[in-house]
Structures are given as C-alpha cells and as structure tokens.
Amino acid sequence: MADPWPQEYAFVDCEATGLAPEARLIEVAVTIVRVARHGDRIEERWSSLADPGIPIPPGVSALTGIRDADVAGTPPPGDAAREALRRAGGRRLLAWNAQFDAGLLSRELGEKVEILDAIEVAQLLFPDAQEFNLPGLALSLGVPAGGHRAMADCEASVAVLDRLLQRARGRGLADDLRTLEAIYAGTEWPWLAWIRARLEGAAEPMPAGAIEPGGTGDRQPPDAFLDQMFAGDGLLARRLKGRYEPRPGQVEYAREVEKGMREARSLMIEGPTGIGKGLGYLAPAVAWALRERRRVLVSTDKLVLQDQLCRQDLPLLAAASGLGFRWAVLKGRRNYVCPAAIRAQIENLGLLSPIEDRDALAYLALFARHTQDGETERIARAVKHRRPGVERLLPDVVAGEGPCIPGRCKDPRCFLTQALRMAATADILVSNHTLTLCWPDSYPSWDAVVFDEGHTLEDAATNALTSEITSAAIRDTAVRLIGRTGKEGLAGAAIRAGGGRGASEEVARAVQSVRAAAQALSDFTPPFAEAVAAYVREWNPNADELGPRALLEASIDPARRASPSWERLGRAVSPLGDLLSGLESDLGQLLDTLEGEGRNPGSGAVGSRLAGLLREVSEMRRILEGILTPARGTSPVEEACYLAASRGAYGALRAVPVSVAGLIHQRVLARCPAIVTSATLTLPSDPDYVARRIGFDRLPPERRLPTRAFPSPYRPAETSLTLVATDAPSPEDAEAFAEHTSDVAAGIARILGGRTMILVAARARIERVADRLRRRLEGDLITVLTQNDGGRANLIARMREDRRTVLIGARSFWEGVDIPGAALSAVVLERIPFEFPHDPVVQARRRAERDAGRDEFVDYTLPRALLLLRQGAGRLLRSHADRGVVFLLDARFLKKGYRDATVQALPGGRILALPLTQALQAAERFLQSHGLVRPTTIPP
Known part of the structure; x- marks a missing residue:
C-alpha cells in the first residue's frame, strides 16, 4: 500500500521561453498547501522571475506578459529552480501537466525532479469533462483561470482540485475509492492516499439511473399549434418571460416542415443562423408525431447539436407547450460502455498487469459510474492521449461485448438497455447521420426523419460506408x-x-x-x-x-x-x-x-x-x-x-x-418523408448541388416539395463587409502568401484589438501563420491561439473571456464555431477551400462526374468548396447585434470564370476589391461606423 498522504505538499508551476527541449525557465512559483477537512489551504507562496539569457519570443510575451525588460537582473534559471526546490522543503511536488514542469526543472538543475501530475487525478474526479488543461477545466468549474503566470496558475490548480473534490464527494467518492483500490491493488499508486486523506465527510453516492425526459401532460396538440407556439404573445413568449422575440421566417419555416410531414413529401429547406431552425422543425415534428401516433427521428452530424436539442430545445418545447411527448437519444451499440464488462476486466487484472491497463480501467470505471448516458464519444481526446490503454480496451467494454449481451444484460446501469427502453416509448428520437443510414433492425423504427446539418450527409455516409x-x-x-x-x-x-x-x-x-x-x-x-x-x-x-x-x-x-x-x-x-x-x-x-x-x-x-x-x-x-x-x-x-x-x-x-446518393435514397429517402435542413444547403449558382449528392433528386416530383431557402435575418449586406486585397500574392508562392496572410490578420487584429478568427484550408499551415502573426503582434498584447492549444469549447470560451485574442483554425473550425457578440468581429478566410486535387477519392468523384457527362469543376469541385466557404464566412454573424468584416485573402478568383459564383456565396452577395492598404482602411471605416473601434489605427 502506498504511504499515507502527508499533511503538506507543494504545487509548482513554471513559465518558459517555449515548449521545445531547449526552452529556458523565465518564471517559477511554489505554493505550500496544507490538507484541510473542508478544502486544502495555501500556507505559503513564493515566486521568482528568471533571466533565460536569450530573447523571450513574442508569442510567449503576449501569452504571459513577461518581457525581456522584466527579467533583466533576475537570477539565472538554474538558481531560480534550485531556490524553488529549497522552498518546497522536500515536500511532495504536484503540478498541472507535470511532464513539462518536471522536464524543465530537471534540465535547469541537471538532475531528475519527480513531480506528480494533477491531471491524472482530475480525469478521475471529473471523468465526463471535455477539457483537462488548466484554463479549460477552471472555466468549466467556475474557477478564475491563472492567466499563464506561475503563481496564478499554482493558485488556480489548488482551487480546481478543491472544486473537483467537492463534486466528487457529492457523487460518491468513497465508492470511487473502493473501485480504485481494487484496480491498483499491489501497486504504489500515490493518488489513493491523496483521496483517502480527503474522504472525511464524503457524501453518499448519487443514485444511478437515467432521467426520463418528457412524458407528462396533454398528448393532443391544438389545431393552431404553430401559431400559438411562435406568436409574439404565444406559448414560447410566456415561458421565456420577456426573453423571447419572434424571429422573421420561423413560422413560415415551421409550416413548410409541417406540410412536408402532413403530406408525406420530402423537403430540402435552408434555414440560416438566427431563424430559429431547431424549434422550427421540432415543433411541427412533435405535433405530427402526437397526432399521427408516429415517431420522428432527428438526425445530426455533431454531438454538440444533439446536446443542444436534448438539453435546451426539446425541454423548452415541452415546458412551453405543456404537451406530454417523450424524447430519447440513441446511438449504435458500440457507442456505449457497459459497467458489467468493465467489472469483468477489473476482475481479470493480475498482479503483473501493466500500469497502463490499470490507468485505463480506472478512468473507464469512474466514467461508467458518473456519466449519465455512457456514450464513448464523450470520452475527451485528452484522456485518450494521456491514457492510451483506454482506446485499446474500449472494444472489450462496450455494450454487446463480454457479459453485456443485448437484451440479456443484467446490469441495471447498462446504458444500451436504458437507451433502448427509453427509445421504445419516445415520440422523438435524436441520433447521428451514421446510425440513421445504418439503422439496426433491433432498434425502434421511425416514420419520418429530419436531417439537420444536412450539408454533411454525403461525408457522413462516406465515412459510414468506408x-x-x-x-x-x-x-x-x-x-x-x-x-x-x-x-x-x-x-x-x-x-x-x-x-x-x-x-x-x-x-x-x-x-x-x-x-x-x-x-x-x-x-x-x-x-x-x-x-x-x-x-x-x-x-x-x-x-x-x-x-x-x-x-x-x-x-x-x-x-x-x-x-x-x-x-x-x-x-x-x-x-x-x-x-x-x-x-x-x-x-x-x-x-x-x-x-x-x-x-x-x-x-x-x-x-x-x-x-x-x-x-x-x-x-x-x-x-x-x-x-x-x-x-x-x-x-x-x-x-x-x-x-x-x-x-x-x-x-x-x-x-x-x-x-x-443511391444508398441514401434507398435506405431513407425512398421509405419515408425526409426533411433535409441546414444553414448552408444551397448555392445561388447551383441550388441543386446537395440534392444531387445525397440522391434527393431521385425522388419523383409528387414525393417532394420545392426546395426553400430563407434569407438571413441578420441583413449581412448592411451588417458586414467582405473584402479582398487585389495585390495579394498567389498562394502558389507559399512563403509570400503566408506573409500576406499574417499582414492582413495583424492589420485587422490591431484595428479591433484582437477579436479575429483566421480560417486556413490546411492544418499544416496553422503554425506557420501563427508564428508570423505572433511576431507582428509582439507589442500589441494580443494573444494568438490555434486549434492546437486546446479543445474547441475551451478556445471559444477563452476568446469570449479575453477579447484581445486571435484564433487560428483549420477545416474543423470552418463550421460549428459559435461566438456571438463583440468577442468576434472579423473572420479572415485564407483561401477558397478547394479539396486536395490529388486525393484518390476526389479524383474518383471527378472522374464519375465526367463519365456522367457533367463538368467536374462546375458541378462538383466548385460547389463543394463554396458551401464550405459559406460556412466559414458564416462564423461572423451569429446574433442580431453582430457586425464585422470578412477578409478573403486569395484574390485569384477575381480573374476566374467562377468570380460571380464566389461573390454570391459570400455574406450579402458582394465583395469590395481593393489594394491591401486601402482594404484595411475600408475595413476600419466600416468598423468605426458601427462603433466597434476608435479612430484611427491605419494611416491614411
């Protein structure tokens, strides 16, 4: 058994000139922490700057606020590191992401420094969290973040662990400890002692079991249900009490969906951001399901939208309408962990079992105890990175494997059994495109389907069938x-x-x-x-x-x-x-x-x-x-x-x-009415592109309604300005174009004091742009973040919290990123996001277009790129109050035959083409006219 946890320990944090092995220490802090019954208490604090003997990179200065002048005359890194360990006084050392701090201190001292990593226990105390870096986890727990200074990060680390312990006590920390003791039996795993030392006063575990959503109330919607729901003084208005305002187009959108279901005719309907698309299709879907005693499946591409539907929109609709409808989420069986299968793995552990397997099982066991739905996609990427055994063990602990036999699993917490039981009585099912296209015969059937994020159907089907x-x-x-x-x-x-x-x-x-x-x-x-x-x-x-x-x-x-x-x-x-x-x-x-x-x-x-x-x-x-x-x-x-x-x-x-196209048509479109919707479903230059790609055009005219595309309620022609610099270098000159990208982004970021998102078309170019941009913004105290700096939710939250931020992302950030308000006032699009032409699948699809007698560029390559361009530009206007500019950096389209098609795909259907200096001046004047910046930043 591991030694008892001492009454005092030390938290350490370091700041450095970078992350590379040759990085030098520029600041170190130590806090002496005393174990206390109602939360650990910081007893002593000490910190010191250190002169690294080399220039501090601009990006580090922007991130930490530490500049060369600040460290002049301070101790050398080795002396500061040695004093930090002296202050720790031989106590057990902890750090957040300890690998970095231990490696840095070891290099500065020339001897190995042992530090426990607090992330290891944080993942067990909060197994369903999506972020485990310190700023992200602090934000999700309501703890003030450290701001990348050593002492502030030490204090934030102690506060985060304390908050995690409070949560764990309320969720059954004693039972968690017993599970961990079984897994780590015969080892010297130190965190067992840390948890034991804090068990006094721990609460009983929360009762297990899924929450039954909906189900009480009237099951017969009134005839004028949609009018009553969306009117200015209607059901939603009364429920939201002053926080509701009717949205232009929402009632008409809902009526189109209702008509499609009532007449058993499929519909493609574009509902831009701000129209209230979710409630716009949920309200008629619920009414139709209850009246016809049928079941509607709502299929999405991304988990975040499923969560929004099930945790916000459907509960709001039930509370406002008073209707007693039920809803449930359903995934493929291998998307659920099974507690019984995890217990079987724990029982099979031997004395020689590697620590990697124990670490994985510890996480999976606590994840199964504390997650509500047991969905494997909620296991954070950071967990799989830190515990590689999780990915390897998952096939043996998912539903339907080991002791978890579908329909016969005896575990009362079997997530698949719970999900199927709830789905069997649901009026509305929520699932993902992949499962919808490969629906198991053993799952409850459905009578109509709504495909939200319908523009992703082709890619989802491609992934499902690969x-x-x-x-x-x-x-x-x-x-x-x-x-x-x-x-x-x-x-x-x-x-x-x-x-x-x-x-x-x-x-x-x-x-x-x-x-x-x-x-x-x-x-x-x-x-x-x-x-x-x-x-x-x-x-x-x-x-x-x-x-x-x-x-x-x-x-x-x-x-x-x-x-x-x-x-x-x-x-x-x-x-x-x-x-x-x-x-x-x-x-x-x-x-x-x-x-x-x-x-x-x-x-x-x-x-x-x-x-x-x-x-x-x-x-x-x-x-x-x-x-x-x-x-x-x-x-x-x-x-x-x-x-x-x-x-x-x-x-x-x-x-x-x-x-x-044939498979989507055969498996879904030909068998029931389908509503396909998205914020970007059509193009002015090719309104039927998505319909062709998903087989919608194969439906006979009597089985489908005319495609509808609603205008944006945010009036993009008035509230945004789209620009392109006519003197931009060609992207074929990679170095010159990277400099141009950084020049534009830096100019816009200076005008706005941050508040800018840069979307590049290839992930490999992220750091190239980020390095140049950090150098340009060195003296502006603007933080440059990239998608490599954390999970999406954390990066978005950090941008909202600190407006002096520029965020750089690749393809996955072109859609699904929602930052309404003044935190984002400029979107820079590196280029039109054409697919890599040498991709074998792209080549095969182009060849198929030629074989069908179509133009491979006009009918496939261009509309696919323009749909993603619309998504990227759509990151700007996310609320009625939003104003801002979009910069498209690649100017080659101005001299191409697809100029008009490109312009029509951009906000407001117009673009201002000027030399770079004049374009930045025009952007500043536009932003000034809307009160977003003070005059004047760009010289005349």
Whole structure:
C-alpha cells in the first residue's frame, strides 16, 4: 500500500521561453498547501522571475506578459529552480501537466525532479469533462483561470482540485475509492492516499439511473399549434418571460416542415443562423408525431447539436407547450460502455498487469459510474492521449461485448438497455447521420426523419460506408486474443471458462490453436504495413520530402491493378487472407467446444466476447477479399474507390464509396418523408448541388416539395463587409502568401484589438501563420491561439473571456464555431477551400462526374468548396447585434470564370476589391461606423 498522504505538499508551476527541449525557465512559483477537512489551504507562496539569457519570443510575451525588460537582473534559471526546490522543503511536488514542469526543472538543475501530475487525478474526479488543461477545466468549474503566470496558475490548480473534490464527494467518492483500490491493488499508486486523506465527510453516492425526459401532460396538440407556439404573445413568449422575440421566417419555416410531414413529401429547406431552425422543425415534428401516433427521428452530424436539442430545445418545447411527448437519444451499440464488462476486466487484472491497463480501467470505471448516458464519444481526446490503454480496451467494454449481451444484460446501469427502453416509448428520437443510414433492425423504427446539418450527409455516409483493413486492427485483434504482458487475453479467459487447470483436452487444444493463429496474425502486422508502404511510396515520388509523419495515399485504380507494383502488393498481403480464414475457423471451433462443455457460468461472458471477435475477423477477411478482388467482394455502394495509405509503421487498405446518393435514397429517402435542413444547403449558382449528392433528386416530383431557402435575418449586406486585397500574392508562392496572410490578420487584429478568427484550408499551415502573426503582434498584447492549444469549447470560451485574442483554425473550425457578440468581429478566410486535387477519392468523384457527362469543376469541385466557404464566412454573424468584416485573402478568383459564383456565396452577395492598404482602411471605416473601434489605427 502506498504511504499515507502527508499533511503538506507543494504545487509548482513554471513559465518558459517555449515548449521545445531547449526552452529556458523565465518564471517559477511554489505554493505550500496544507490538507484541510473542508478544502486544502495555501500556507505559503513564493515566486521568482528568471533571466533565460536569450530573447523571450513574442508569442510567449503576449501569452504571459513577461518581457525581456522584466527579467533583466533576475537570477539565472538554474538558481531560480534550485531556490524553488529549497522552498518546497522536500515536500511532495504536484503540478498541472507535470511532464513539462518536471522536464524543465530537471534540465535547469541537471538532475531528475519527480513531480506528480494533477491531471491524472482530475480525469478521475471529473471523468465526463471535455477539457483537462488548466484554463479549460477552471472555466468549466467556475474557477478564475491563472492567466499563464506561475503563481496564478499554482493558485488556480489548488482551487480546481478543491472544486473537483467537492463534486466528487457529492457523487460518491468513497465508492470511487473502493473501485480504485481494487484496480491498483499491489501497486504504489500515490493518488489513493491523496483521496483517502480527503474522504472525511464524503457524501453518499448519487443514485444511478437515467432521467426520463418528457412524458407528462396533454398528448393532443391544438389545431393552431404553430401559431400559438411562435406568436409574439404565444406559448414560447410566456415561458421565456420577456426573453423571447419572434424571429422573421420561423413560422413560415415551421409550416413548410409541417406540410412536408402532413403530406408525406420530402423537403430540402435552408434555414440560416438566427431563424430559429431547431424549434422550427421540432415543433411541427412533435405535433405530427402526437397526432399521427408516429415517431420522428432527428438526425445530426455533431454531438454538440444533439446536446443542444436534448438539453435546451426539446425541454423548452415541452415546458412551453405543456404537451406530454417523450424524447430519447440513441446511438449504435458500440457507442456505449457497459459497467458489467468493465467489472469483468477489473476482475481479470493480475498482479503483473501493466500500469497502463490499470490507468485505463480506472478512468473507464469512474466514467461508467458518473456519466449519465455512457456514450464513448464523450470520452475527451485528452484522456485518450494521456491514457492510451483506454482506446485499446474500449472494444472489450462496450455494450454487446463480454457479459453485456443485448437484451440479456443484467446490469441495471447498462446504458444500451436504458437507451433502448427509453427509445421504445419516445415520440422523438435524436441520433447521428451514421446510425440513421445504418439503422439496426433491433432498434425502434421511425416514420419520418429530419436531417439537420444536412450539408454533411454525403461525408457522413462516406465515412459510414468506408471499409478498411489496417495494420493497427490486425495487431489489436491478435493482442486481444494473446494478451499483453501481465494480462491474459481472451484465449486465457477461455481456458478459465472451460475449467482452468481442469479444462478438457478439447478446450486446451482449441485454445492452443487460437493462440497459434493469433500469434501468426500478429507476426504478419509488420510485413503488411511494409508492403502497403512500398506500394504507396512508389506512387508518391516526393514522399521523402514530406517526412516520416506524413500520411501518404495512393489509389488502386484499374490501370494500377495491371502494374508490377500492385502485383507485388497483392502477392505480399494475400497470405493475410489465409491467416484470417484460419483464425476464423479456430475461433468457431473454440466457441463450439465451450458451448459443448458448458461447465462454467463465465463461459457465457467469454463466449460473447469471442463471438464478437469472430464477427470482426470475418468482416476483416471479407474486406480484404473485396479490395484484392473487387468482383468477388460484396458492397452496398454503387462504386468504390480503392486506395492504400501509409504513415510510419501504419498501413491501410481502404474501399471508399465514390457515390452515396443511391444508398441514401434507398435506405431513407425512398421509405419515408425526409426533411433535409441546414444553414448552408444551397448555392445561388447551383441550388441543386446537395440534392444531387445525397440522391434527393431521385425522388419523383409528387414525393417532394420545392426546395426553400430563407434569407438571413441578420441583413449581412448592411451588417458586414467582405473584402479582398487585389495585390495579394498567389498562394502558389507559399512563403509570400503566408506573409500576406499574417499582414492582413495583424492589420485587422490591431484595428479591433484582437477579436479575429483566421480560417486556413490546411492544418499544416496553422503554425506557420501563427508564428508570423505572433511576431507582428509582439507589442500589441494580443494573444494568438490555434486549434492546437486546446479543445474547441475551451478556445471559444477563452476568446469570449479575453477579447484581445486571435484564433487560428483549420477545416474543423470552418463550421460549428459559435461566438456571438463583440468577442468576434472579423473572420479572415485564407483561401477558397478547394479539396486536395490529388486525393484518390476526389479524383474518383471527378472522374464519375465526367463519365456522367457533367463538368467536374462546375458541378462538383466548385460547389463543394463554396458551401464550405459559406460556412466559414458564416462564423461572423451569429446574433442580431453582430457586425464585422470578412477578409478573403486569395484574390485569384477575381480573374476566374467562377468570380460571380464566389461573390454570391459570400455574406450579402458582394465583395469590395481593393489594394491591401486601402482594404484595411475600408475595413476600419466600416468598423468605426458601427462603433466597434476608435479612430484611427491605419494611416491614411
């Protein structure tokens, strides 16, 4: 057992000249913390600046406020670090993200400094949090953030841990401790003692169980329901008590949706930001479901919208209307963790089990105890990064695996069972596009569907229908059977299920065959990856210039299938089919043997996990067969694009659908009325683009209503100004264009004092732009953040909190980022976001357009890019009070045939083209006219 936690410990925090290994210390702080019954208390504080002997980078100065003049005459880094440890007085050291602080202090002192990382315990105390960096977690807990100064960060760290402990006591910290003691038995894990020291006065755990949403009240909506709901003095107005104002177009939008459902006719309807789209389709959907005693499915692309519908819009609609409708969220079964499966994993831990597995199980166990819905997509990316075992163990602890057999799981907290039970009585189901397009027969059916974020349907269907076989999947399949050091695999569990040492010879032989087949599969992982890499590199002659971490892809088209390189690849990977087939046969034999023995109750759980793995192996074999010999494979899509991908030791073979229109039409559009909606669903230059891509145009005229596109209620022609600099260099000159991007962004950021978002078309260019921009804004005390600095929600919150901020993001930030108000007054679009032309899937889709007699650029490439351009520009106006400017940096379109189409896709359908200096002056005058800046920043 670990030593008792001392009554005092020390929190340390450092600021440095950067994150690289050669970075030097510029500030260090230490707080002496005393353990107290009602919250730990800071007893002593000490901090010191340090002169690094090198210039402090502008970005660091902007972030911390520490400048070269501030550190002049202060102790050298080594002396400051040594004094910090002296002040700590030999106490146990803690830090937030301790790897950085421990590495920095160790380098400055020339000796190893041991520091415990507070993030490790924070992830266990708040397992359903989405941010674990200090500013993000502090913000979510209502604790003042540290502001990137050492002492402030120390104080914030202590306050955050104290707040986390308060939450944990209210959620059953004593039960959590018992779980952790079982997982870390026989180890010296120090945080057990830390938790024990704080257990006095801990509250009883909160009762488990899902909240039943809705369900009480009248189930018959009145005839004039929509009018009563949205009127200026209607149901919503009375519920919101002065916080409601009618939205132009919302009632008409809702009536169009209601008409489509009533007449069983599908509809594509564009509802721009501000029209009230969510309630606009939910109100008629609820009314139709109750009147017709039917069920409506609302399908979205992103989790954040699902949360908004279920936690805000649907509860508001129920409270305002008084209608007793029910709603439920439903995901695919492998999207839920199962507590019973997690307990089975804990019981299988041995004394030699690696700490990585224990850390993963500790998190998963507490996540299952404290999350309301058990959805795996709520596991933060930061958790998977810090605990890599989580990703590896998830396949064994999701619903439907191990002891969690659908329909028969006995655990009262089984999230899948709860979700299915609630869905069975729901009038409104909320799900995601992927599940909607691959709906299981065992799930409750639905009679109409609303696709929100409908512009993403093609990509969602593409991802759902892409099949692949990867070196990682091959290795992980083998490891799950063989096991890792100190942890038995499924094969060992099968021996125990068959009687342990007393297992029959038949069971022992079957297990031995499975182990041998799994080992052979594991041994084949490197040759598979190497063969794929050789093929990919042969078709990417510039691979060496891109570096070892670049993801390289190469198509496997009919012409290349006749090449020697494909012959070599096929010959190299074809043994994998025999290995998978052999393992498939051996697993089947083992399952039959266990079932025949039936001596151990545990064989049911082991058998279920083995059966799940058998299905995965069979699917891998079918995918490989379909890629190597397409004529023999079976595919639900009309045509597939085959490709190989490689990065380092990773290799993959993929089959990606070229068109998903037929499948979306067959699985959804042809069987029930569908409302497809989005803020960006049409283009003035090509209003039917999305309809073609998702198969909507295949519906006969009598089955669909005319497409509707409502205007923005924010009057973008009056409230925004879109500009382009006519003297911009070509993006083909990467260095000159990066300088231009930074010049424009710096000019706008100075005018506004921050409040700017820069959207680049490729993630690789983020840091290039950020470095230049930080140098330009060195003296302006404007913080430059990138999407690499934290999760989206945290970055948005930081921008709202500190307006002197510039945020740089790539493709994922072009949509779904919502920053209303004065925190964002300028959006800089690096270029029109055309897809990478050498992407094998893009090439296949362009070829399909040509084969269909269409223009590949006009009918596919351009409208796809312009839809994303509309999304990016749409980040600016998010409320009626918003005003601002949009800058498009790539001016090449001004001399292209698609100039008019581009301009029509931008806010207000107009653009002001001027040389850069004049463009910045015009932007400043516009912002001044709306009271957003003071005169004058840009010289005349």
